[in-house]
Structures are given as C-alpha cells and as structure tokens.
Amino acid sequence: xxxxxxxxxxxxxxxxxxxxxxxxxxxxxxxxxxxxxxxxxxxxxxxxxxxxxxxxxxxxxxxxxxxxxxxxxxxxxxxxxxxxxxxxxxxxxxxxxxxxxxxxxxxxxxxxxxxxxxxxxxxxxxxxxxxxxxxxxxxxxxxxxxxxxxxxxxxxxxxxxxxxxxxxxxxxxxxxxxxxxxxxxxxxxxxxxxxxxxxxxxxxxxxxxxxxxxxxxxxxxxxxxxxxxxxxxxxxxxxxxxxxxxxxxxxxxxxxxxxxxxxxxxxxxxxxxxxxxxxxx
Amino acid sequence: xxxxxxxxxxxxxxxxxxxxxxxxxxxxxxxxxxxxxxxxxxxxxxxxxxxxxxxxxxxxxxxxxxxxxxxxxxxxxxxxxxxxxxxxxxxxxxxxxxxxxxxxxxxxxxxxxxxxxxxxxxxxxxxxxxxxxxxxxxxxxxxxxxxxxxxxxxxxxxxxxxxxxxxxxxxxxxxxxxxxxxxxxxxxxxxxxxxxxxxxxxxxxxxxxxxxxxxxxxxxxxxxxxxxxxxxxxxxxxxxxxxxxxxxxxxxxxxxxxxxxxxxxxxxxxxxxxxxxxxxx
Numbered sequence: 001x002x003x004x005x006x007x008x009x010x011x012x013x014x015x016x017x018x019x020x021x022x023x024x025x026x027x028x029x030x031x032x033x034x035x036x037x038x039x040x041x042x043x044x045x046x047x048x049x050x051x052x053x054x055x056x057x058x059x060x061x062x063x064x065x066x067x068x069x070x071x072x073x074x075x076x077x078x079x080x081x082x083x084x085x086x087x088x089x090x091x092x093x094x095x096x097x098x099x100x101x102x103x104x105x106x107x108x109x110x111x112x113x114x115x116x117x118x119x120x121x122x123x124x125x126x127x128x129x130x131x132x133x134x135x136x137x138x139x140x141x142x143x144x145x146x147x148x149x150x151x152x153x154x155x156x157x158x159x160x161x162x163x164x165x166x167x168x169x170x171x172x173x174x175x176x177x178x179x180x181x182x183x184x185x186x187x188x189x190x191x192x193x194x195x196x197x198x199x200x201x202x203x204x205x206x207x208x209x210x211x212x213x214x215x216x217x218x219x220x221x222x223x224x225x226x227x228x229x230x231x232x233x234x235x236x237x238x239x240x241x242x243x244x245x246x247x248x249x250x251x252x253x254x255x256x257x258x259x260x261x262x263x264x265x266x267x268x269x270x271x272x273x274x275x276x277x278x279x280x281x
Numbered sequence: 282x283x284x285x286x287x288x289x290x291x292x293x294x295x296x297x298x299x300x301x302x303x304x305x306x307x308x309x310x311x312x313x314x315x316x317x318x319x320x321x322x323x324x325x326x327x328x329x330x331x332x333x334x335x336x337x338x339x340x341x342x343x344x345x346x347x348x349x350x351x352x353x354x355x356x357x358x359x360x361x362x363x364x365x366x367x368x369x370x371x372x373x374x375x376x377x378x379x380x381x382x383x384x385x386x387x388x389x390x391x392x393x394x395x396x397x398x399x400x401x402x403x404x405x406x407x408x409x410x411x412x413x414x415x416x417x418x419x420x421x422x423x424x425x426x427x428x429x430x431x432x433x434x435x436x437x438x439x440x441x442x443x444x445x446x447x448x449x450x451x452x453x454x455x456x457x458x459x460x461x462x463x464x465x466x467x468x469x470x471x472x473x474x475x476x477x478x479x480x481x482x483x484x485x486x487x488x489x490x491x492x493x494x495x496x497x498x499x500x501x502x503x504x505x506x507x508x509x510x511x512x513x514x515x516x517x518x519x520x521x522x523x524x525x526x527x528x529x530x531x532x533x534x535x536x537x538x539x540x541x542x543x544x545x546x547x548x549x550x551x552x553x554x555x556x557x558x559x560x561x562x
Contacts (some may be wrong), residue, residue: 010507011544065345069547226291263292266350 052153108156224258333434389437505539
C-alpha cells in the first residue's frame with residue numbers, strides 16, 4: 001500500500017495529517033485525516049478512535065470543526081476520519097443530485113445495486129481496508145480501538161461495532177441515525193444501495209441488529225433537543241427501547257438546546273474522547 | 282442601529298451568533314460573529330475579546346476553526362470576530378484579484394486613495410462603529426476589553442491597542458505583521474490604501490508607533506518557527522527590538538514546528554484567552 005501525505009500541520013503538540021491513497025474497495029482514490037498525538041513521537045503503539053462523518057461531509061469537516069485535537073493530545077489517542085463516500089470521475093451520484101444519497105452519503109454499506117455496487121463499498125473500506133492501512137502506516141494499537149460518528153456516521157459507528165463487537169472497546173455516537181429502515185434518510189439509502197431486500201437492510205440498522213441478537217457492552221450517545229432531525233430521522237427512543245430490551249447499557253444524554261451541527265459535536269467531543277480513553281487504557 | 286441575526290447555534294453552553302448589519306463606516310453590509318458565554322444568561326456585563334482575522338478570512342474562519350468557545354465559556358468572555366474588509370457590489374478589489382489587497386485584506390485602515398477610500402474604512406469600523414454596536418446590542422462590559430488577532434489581524438490588534446491603550450486591558454497576537462512598512466504585504470497594502478504618504482503608514486505600523494512613543498503595558502505574542510511568512514512578512518525580531526528599546530513587556534513564544542494556519546492558532550488560543558481573562562477580571 002502506498003499513501004500520499006496531502007498535508008501535515010503541527011497542532012496541539014501532535015501531527016494532523018491528511019492522507020490520500022488508492023482504494024481497492026471503492027476503486028477510487030480515498031482521502032482521510034489522521035491525528036497523531038504528541039505521545040506518538042515517543043514510540044510504542046497508541047489506541048485509535050475512528051470517527052465516521054455524516055451526510056455531505058468529507059474528512060475535512062470534523063478535522064476543521066471537531067475540536068478533538070486537544071483531548072486526543074491529552075489522552076494519547078490517534079483519531080482517524082474517513083470520507084463518507086467514494087468520489088471521482090465515473091462514480092455515480094444521486095440521479096437528482098440530492099445530498100442524502102450517493103456522493104457524501106455512502107451510509108457505510110457495500111451496495112449491491114447497479115450502478116452503485118462497483119464503487120460504493122464503504123463497509124469494506126472502513127471495516128477492512130482502511131484499518132489494515134492505518135495499522136501498517138501508523139503507530140496504531142489495533143487491540144485498542146474505539147469508534148464514534150455523527151448522524152449517518154453515528155449509524156456507521158453503531159452498526160460497525162454491533163457486527164464486530166470484540167474489535168471495539170468503546171462505542172459512542174453523536175446524534176446517530178439508529179434505525180435507518182424506519183426513517184426517510186435510511187429508507188432512501190438502503191433502498192438505493194440494496195434494493196428491496198430487507199434482510200440486507202437489517203444488517204445495517206442498529207436497532208434491527210440488536211433485535212436480531214447483536215450486542216455491545218455499552219454505548220454513549222449524545223443528541224441535541226433542538227436537532228431538526230430528532231423526530232423524523234434520528235428517533236433515539238428506538239435505540240433506548242432496543243437497548244433496554246437487550247440489556248445493553250446505553251447512556252444517552254439529551255442536550256438541551258443543541259442542534260445537529262458541529263457546534264453541538266465540538267461541545268461534547270472532549271467528553272466522548274475522555275469516555276473512550278478510559279476504556280482504551 | 283438594527284442588526285440581523287444570520288445564525289444562532291448553542292455551543293459550549295453559550296450562544297454562537299453570526300450578525301449582519303449595515304455599516305455607515307464602510308457603506309456596505311458587514312457580517313461578524315459573536316460568542317456569548319453561558320454566563321451571559323445570568324445578567325450583568327462581561328468582558329469582551331476582539332479577534333481580528335488575517336488575509337483572505339471572513340468572520341467564519343476563526344468561528345469554525347479557532348477553538349475559542351470552550352475557553353470563553355470557562356472564563357466568561359464574549360468573543361467578537363469581524364470581517365477583514367468591506368464586501369459587496371461596487372466594492373473595489375485588487376486590480377489583479379490578488380489575495381493580499383482589497384477584498385479580505387482591509388488591513389484595518391481608513392484608506393485615503395481612490396477608489397478605496399469610500400468603502401475601505403476598517404479602522405473606523407473596528408475601533409468605533411462595531412464597538413458601539415456591540416455595546417448596545419450585547420452584554421459587553423466596555424471597561425473590560427482585550428484584543429488579539431492573527432497575521433494581518435495581529436497587525437490590527439497591535440496598532441489599534443497602541444493608539445488607544447487605555448481602552449484595552451490586554452493585547453495579544455498570533456503570528457502578527459509587526460512592521461508593515463518594512464515588508465511586502467504591508468508595503469503593498471499601505472501604499473495602495475494611503476499612497477506614498479509615509480506619515481500615514483507610521484500610524485498603522487506597530488514598530489513605528491512604538492518608535493514614535495506609543496505604549497502598551499504588556500504584549501503576548503505567539504509565532505510558529507515553521508511559519509512560511511516568518512522571515513519575509515512577520516519579522517517578530519523587529520517587535521522584540523522596539524519593545525526592548527521602549528521598555529514594553531513583550532512575552533514572545535516561538536513555537537517549534539508550528540505554521541501559519543489555524544492548526545497553530547487553535548493550539549494556543551486557550552492560552553491566550555486565559556491570559557486575557559486574567560487581565561480582564
């Protein structure tokens with residue numbers, strides 16, 4: 001594997017990199033960001049937190065607005081932020097150019113439907129190819145992984161962790177889509193990428209996965225009460241019920257007056273990273 | 282004065298606003314951001330820190346990337362970030378569209394040269410009009426003001442404070458232009474806005490102002506050793522010499538490996554805000 005360092009900036013004592021590489025999963029170039037805390041300079045491997053972004057985002061949104069570096073520097077965490085879809089010439093998009101499907105909206109699945117099946121293989125990308133690359137190229141301790149994400153990326157974090165719980169010592173999410181099969185964003189995406197095969201949908205729906213027996217030890221979720229998508233797309237009460245029924249320890253923080261933006265995420269990022277760090281020691 | 286709230290987001294317990302208003306100074310609409318910390322909810326007036334941005338920036342750069350809200354929330358500081366130039370239909374720009382003059386590059390002066398004199402009145406805007414508006418519209422204690430800025434905005438912070446030192450209890454800068462008369466960015470800007478009248482230049486040159494007798498009690502400056510502009514445009518050694526000669530207490534932190542970007546600024550923002558807060562109590 002060869003990687004190209006697109007940019008490198010010193011920040012909070014560590015190194016913020018943006019990295020490009022050719023992805024065999026998606027058949028395109030892919031760009032991600034990775035923050036190496038100051039502790040990375042002293043040798044040895046460090047725990048890694050994966051951050052999956054939401055609709056319309058690239059790696060850049062959280063890298064610029066997420067306010068994660070101070071906490072990662074303090075706790076000695078590597079922080080990796082992948083893109084949200086394949087991009088580039090020949091990669092199909094939503095036929096109408098909508099923001100919630102296609103480019104910037106890969107939903108962390110391996111599509112089976114034409115014309116998306118060729119490139120939209122974000123599941124394989126974030127669960128296999130990118131971790132393998134990070135493990136080789138950076139001092140990441142793959143025995144100490146945590147995962148989080150926002151909105152569509154919160155969906156990604158929950159489903160990735162529920163399907164491979166032993167890999168993650170810590171799982172959290174900001175304003176996640178918890179039951180895509182039951183909400184418009186998810187129905188459009190899963191329908192578009194999988195067609196009407198609802199058994200495929202269930203493997204990419206956190207609430208359905210829990211209903212079908214998937215388990216993680218505990219979950220941390222923050223969501224704002226002023227989030228415009230709370231009632232139509234996020235429906236955290238569905239996750240609460242599923243976790244209660246399954247005996248999963250869910251700590252859900254309803255944050256009064258916060259919306260869906262990075263102003264919300266950045267406010268609670270340090271809390272989440274401390275929570276991850278405690279579990280990744 | 283009437284103001285339009287363009288956006289409001291809860292963040293770090295406070296309110297991040299973006300505000301638009303018609304400026305009599307510039308003859309254009311102007312947009313700025315203001316963060317009101319949680320303490321603003323409990324009544325009473327709070328100290329305010331002005332942040333002047335650098336070349337090419339609007340209010341948005343520091344608002345998104347500056348990582349100032351956590352510290353402002355902790356210390357109870359209002360944080361105001363103006364735009365860097367007038368904008369809009371009919372506002373003249375650099376004839377060649379260069380980034381370092383005209384739009385995004387007002388240099389915090391009142392231009393005297395045509396065609397810039399009509400709109401490029403950023404000195405009056407940031408020293409008179411905007412403070413008057415903020416004092417009326419927000420719970421800002423105008424007896425407790427601090428000022429900082431980055432690059433061109435560091436130049437702005439230093440010159441504004443040196444010419445009205447009683448107004449500011451605290452003055453700092455990130456990678457400031459300290460002697461615009463002696464460097465290419467400044468020579469182009471001051472020449473373009475003032476023509477060859479070097480007496481006007483001296484009033485907008487921190488080192489010249491100090492040489493001419495202006496004083497502030499103390500200064501805090503951070504600058505990165507990997508800043509591409511360090512030797513050609515910033516020349517912090519000129520400020521060091523002027524402050525030493527004048528007996529001004531300058532604390533200058535040369536930060537190993539940091540560049541000119543918001544990765545540098547955001548790293549040391551909390552340090553600067555704590556320093557301001559200590560002087561604004």
